[in-house]
Amino acid sequence: MHESSRKRGLVRQLGLFDSTMMMIGLVIGSGIYLTTGIMTQSLPSAGLILLVWIVGGLITLTGALTYAELGASMPDSGGQYVFLREAYGPLAGFLFGWILFLITMTGSIAALGVAFAEHFGYFFPALSTSRAIFSLQIGPWTYILSMGQVVAVAAVVFLSAFNYIGVVFGKMIQNIVTVIKIGTLLVLIGAGLMIGQGTHIQLTSVPAGMSLAKLMTGFGLSLVAVTWAFDGWNNITYAAGEIKNPRRNLPFSLVVGTIVITLLYVLTNLVYFKALPIREMAGVVRIAEKATTTLYGSTSAGLLSAAVLISVFGALNGAVFVGPRVYYAMAKDGLFFQKVSEVHPRFGTPGFSIIVQTIWACILTVSGTFEQLFTFVVFVTVLFYILTASSVFTLRKKYPDLPRPYKTWGYPVVPIVFIVTSLGILINTLIGRPVESLIGLVITLIGIPVYYIWKKRKTKDEKPKPS
Numbered sequence: 001m002h003e004s005s006r007k008r009g010l011v012r013q014l015g016l017f018d019s020t021m022m023m024i025g026l027v028i029g030s031g032i033y034l035t036t037g038i039m040t041q042s043l044p045s046a047g048l049i050l051l052v053w054i055v056g057g058l059i060t061l062t063g064a065l066t067y068a069e070l071g072a073s074m075p076d077s078g079g080q081y082v083f084l085r086e087a088y089g090p091l092a093g094f095l096f097g098w099i100l101f102l103i104t105m106t107g108s109i110a111a112l113g114v115a116f117a118e119h120f121g122y123f124f125p126a127l128s129t130s131r132a133i134f135s136l137q138i139g140p141w142t143y144i145l146s147m148g149q150v151v152a153v154a155a156v157v158f159l160s161a162f163n164y165i166g167v168v169f170g171k172m173i174q175n176i177v178t179v180i181k182i183g184t185l186l187v188l189i190g191a192g193l194m195i196g197q198g199t200h201i202q203l204t205s206v207p208a209g210m211s212l213a214k215l216m217t218g219f220g221l222s223l224v225a226v227t228w229a230f231d232g233w234n235n236i237t238y239a240a241g242e243i244k245n246p247r248r249n250l251p252f253s254l255v256v257g258t259i260v261i262t263l264l265y266v267l268t269n270l271v272y273f274k275a276l277p278i279r280e281m282a283g284v285v286r287i288a289e290k291a292t293t294t295l296y297g298s299t300s301a302g303l304l305s306a307a308v309l310i311s312v313f314g315a316l317n318g319a320v321f322v323g324p325r326v327y328y329a330m331a332k333d334g335l336f337f338q339k340v341s342e343v344h345p346r347f348g349t350p351g352f353s354i355i356v357q358t359i360w361a362c363i364l365t366v367s368g369t370f371e372q373l374f375t376f377v378v379f380v381t382v383l384f385y386i387l388t389a390s391s392v393f394t395l396r397k398k399y400p401d402l403p404r405p406y407k408t409w410g411y412p413v414v415p416i417v418f419i420v421t422s423l424g425i426l427i428n429t430l431i432g433r434p435v436e437s438l439i440g441l442v443i444t445l446i447g448i449p450v451y452y453i454w455k456k457r458k459t460k461d462e463k464p465k466p467s
Contacts, residue, residue: 009332009343010077010241010325010350013167016249018175022318023236023257025178029315030115031229032185032265033308036272037284039225043218044210044282046273052219053269056226057262060233062418064258065408066389068251071237072406073395075246077350078329079237080388087391087398090333091451096384097330098447099440103373104381105323106357108232110364111371112316113152119309120151122302127151145366153362155313159320160358166347167242170321177314184307185264188288192271192295224425229265232315233258234385238322241329247405271295324353334458335451379437380444382426389419 014022039049070083078085078093081100085093114129121128129148136143163170210218236253240246243253268288272281275291284290288308292300328350331341337356344351364370392408392415408414430437 009341010328011167011348012242012244012246013348014171014239014243014249016244016252018171019236019239019243019249019253020257021175021178022171022239022321023233023253024182024261025174025314026232026235026318026322027230027257027261027315028178028181028185028264029112029232029312030119030308031231032268033288033304033311034285035225035229035287036269037281037287037290039222040278040281041283042221043215044278045215046278048215048219049222050266050269050273052222052226053266054262056223056230057258057265059223059227059418059421060230060262061255061258062410062414062421063385063389064233064254065410066392066415066418067234067237068254068406069392069404069408069411070388070395071240071250071254072247073402073404075240075243075250076329077239077241077325079240079326080234080384081238081326081329082240083237083388083391083395084384085333087394088387090335090455091448092387093333094330094335094451094454095444095447097326097335098450099377099380099384099444100323100326101357101360102443103370103377105319105326106361106364107370107373107377109156109316109319109323109357109361110152111374112312112319113156113361113365114148114370116155116309116312116316117148117151119305119312121148122305122309144368149366149368152365155316156320156358156361156365159317160354163317163321163324164344164347164349164351164354167349170317170349173317174314174321177310177317181307181311181314182260182264184310185268188292188307189264189267189271192274192291193267220424220428224428227425230258230261232318233261234388235318235322238325241325247403251406320354320357323357324350327356328353335454375433375436376440376443378433378440379426379429380440382422382429386419386422386426389415389422 036049039052043049043052067080067083071079074082074086076082078097081093081097084096117127118129121130125131127147127150129146131147132144133147133150134145159173162173233254236257237250240250243249272287272291275294276287281287281290289301289304292304327336327340330336331338331353337352340350340353340356342352343349364373393412395402
């Protein structure tokens with residue numbers, strides 16, 4: 001296997017509890033509090049929407065079971081980057097890391113930072129995203145900087161600093177915040193189902209006049225929304241090089257984490273349907289706020305905003321933690337700035353990698369372009385999911401003697417199910433957003449000449465200098 005796979009620079013400091021909390025914390029952000037009301041526009045049926053959440057969880061589970069084999073057999077920093085590199089060569093790994101740094105991870109950090117600022121602004125209106133502090137007119141284009149963007153940058157820098165000075169601080173924040181967010185959802189679920197006054201949940205009702213074709217279309221659109229509510233489940237593999245006993249703990253974190261998230265999501269939706277008739281949910285973005293207000297009165301709105309604030313903060317910390325591990329792995333392969341491959345001598349973290357990520361994420365935050373960039377990379381992100389899952393088959397043939405302490409349960413059916421369903425989402429994305437998908441593909445392909453520039457630079461650096 002690749003030489004860098006055998007090198008170790010980062011210390012394994014994440015235990016089983018740490019890695020599981022990291023996985024759950026990376027996934028549960030604001031999606032569960034916002035998604036369902038939008039889904040009811042195309043699928044006005046409580047029973048079918050609950051089924052969509054269950055199916056989405058099962059699809060994610062097939063992905064987790066597949067990635068678990070890859071992570072257990074190659075428990076190195078970089079995760080998905082390493083899997084792609086070993087299966088298809090360094091170019092494939094680089095293109096994944098290229099788009100991850102350029103848009104996917106740094107854009108996620110920017111988006112989470114702004115989401116944090118939006119909910120922070122509920123308690124401190126002077127610091128909200130609606131409070132502009134600077135504007136610049138350049139021809140027909142107007143740039144506006146809000147106080148919320150400043151708060152978002154501050155949150156990103158704050159968490160990056162904590163993760164810079166030690167893994168112990170990063171995992172401590174993640175553990176505390178994830179326990180709080182799980183506890184908050186359990187309180188919402190318990191109180192909503194047992195205490196709160198609401199309506200009878202009609203699980204079997206299907207709206208009259210809706211054809212089978214419309215129901216199937218609505219189910220498909222809702223499934224895409226649910227899939228992105230589960231987004232981030234694979235990111236724990238990026239930190240595989242710092243997980244203790246990764247051959248056992250990484251598969252456990254992926255599988256158990258997915259099951260816990262699915263149960264929380266389904267039960268939370270039961271509370272929504274108990275609180276509100278389906279007709280009152282259609283198109284409501286802040287569905288959790290409306291549901292809790294109906295059940296407990298207007299005083300619950302502040303508590304819910306605090307819950308979402310904490311939830312987003314945890315997801316932001318997780319993203320800040322795992323992203324630099326990919327750039328670190330790329331740099332060790334000579335495919336990124338060499339300094340990014342350095343481990344801080346005192347703190348034991350990929351310090352410079354964290355700094356580089358922070359700078360670019362903050363630029364995206366203040367530029368306000370991350371939402372548009374996200375629409376470009378949806379297609380490419382799903383494509384990398386498919387390629388990574390397919391690498392289970394490739395690597396079994398390429399490295400038949402590679403130790404595999406965990407093998408994908410249900411192989412080959414489980415990986416195939418994940419690949420086929422992801423392929424359906426890929427086709428749906430291409431049909432629904434053809435221009436954005438092609439732009440995302442072009443941005444990714446621009447990474448090819450960049451790869452050869454880095455490769456040439458690496459070759460030049462490795463040449464022996466004349467004495």
